[in-house]
Amino acid sequence: MSTTYLENVWYMALPSAEVPTGGMKGHKIADTPILFMRDTQGKIAAIRDICPHRGIPFSYGRMVGDTVECPYHGWKFSCAGVCTEIPSLLPDQDLDCTKIKVKTYPVQERNGAIWVFIGDKEFDTAQAPSLPVLAELAPDAQPNLTFTEIFPCHIDHAVIGLMDPAHGPYVHKSWFWRSEKSMLEKAKHFAPVTHGFQMVRHQPSKNSKAYKIFGGPTTTEITFRLPGVRLEHIKIGEKSFYSLTALAPLDEKHTQIIQMGFWNIPWVSLLKPALRQFGKVFLRQDLEAVRKQQEGLAYDPSLMLLQDADTQAKWYFALKKEWAAHLAEQREFVNPVQETVLRWRS
Ligand code: FES
Ligand SMILES: [Fe+2]
Structure with missing residues (x-):
């Protein structure tokens, strides 16, 4: 392998x-x-x-x-x-x-x-990184929505593309999302978790339209864990909405993205057709960016990971390296992520 x-x-x-x-x-x-x-x-x-x-x-x-x-x-x-x-x-x-x-x-x-x-x-x-836990739902909660997509790229590009906060206003430039005109300065608090890191619970930014559909007091927390699992937990009062994204390499050039939505908010089910459409378009926009990126990557350019907006990508590579190193050296896994605040405009 x-x-x-x-x-x-x-x-x-x-x-x-x-x-x-x-x-x-x-x-x-x-x-x-x-x-x-x-x-x-x-x-x-x-x-x-x-x-x-x-x-x-x-x-x-x-x-x-x-x-x-x-x-x-x-x-x-x-x-x-x-x-x-x-x-x-x-x-x-x-x-x-x-x-x-x-x-x-x-x-x-x-x-x-x-x-x-x-x-x-x-x-x-x-001892492997644990599977995501939907703590506020029934233990056997089933997804209300599921999407699967194959990205024509290596898993590393898919992971860092999905966790990248700076591409939103450019790649997801749709009426229901946002444009570069509405870019705001963001400051998010991050902390390490076992085999990953977390954007700790906070109120979503004012220009994140997608959260507005929930109305009321909304907070969100986003956890990333190896090998490529992102879990967002949105809390609306006592209720929960989970967005789970799990990546798996099919081979060097193809990565499977499974996206699942779970919730225990009855009225959100009324929005299911809209959410399905939203999710599909959103994922397709990422897919399109990845497809175009492959044209450039074919020339094997050297790439940059720059400042706070790319720090999560750096953490991903550091976590991945540490996973391999701790196995090779037969020692405890030491999380390379330090608690910090990251700042960017998006
Ligand atoms: S190839 Fe002969 S039984 Fe499978
Ligand atoms: Fe995206």
């Missing part, structure tokens, strides 16, 4: 809804072909999406009960990656097919998303 992705981390692989009960879906995360399969009890599993017999991806086959049937010669494999049947064998041909196995990947499912662990077999997955 390439070393430009983080290893020993959980990546959000798919929205849960994409793998129905008794169904499967092939996907690629960090250059790894993975078959996500859900048994008839609803339990999710992940196995390598390559048949060990002659290499065809299982995802071209079909689910038969709790097993996947290879499309080539019909070998069946369980969710545990164990071969359960080889149809071409005669009863007197003695072969224990359960000795044939495919690699499995740790998976967990939470709040309507399937997460897969990419890393070493020996690594204690509990």
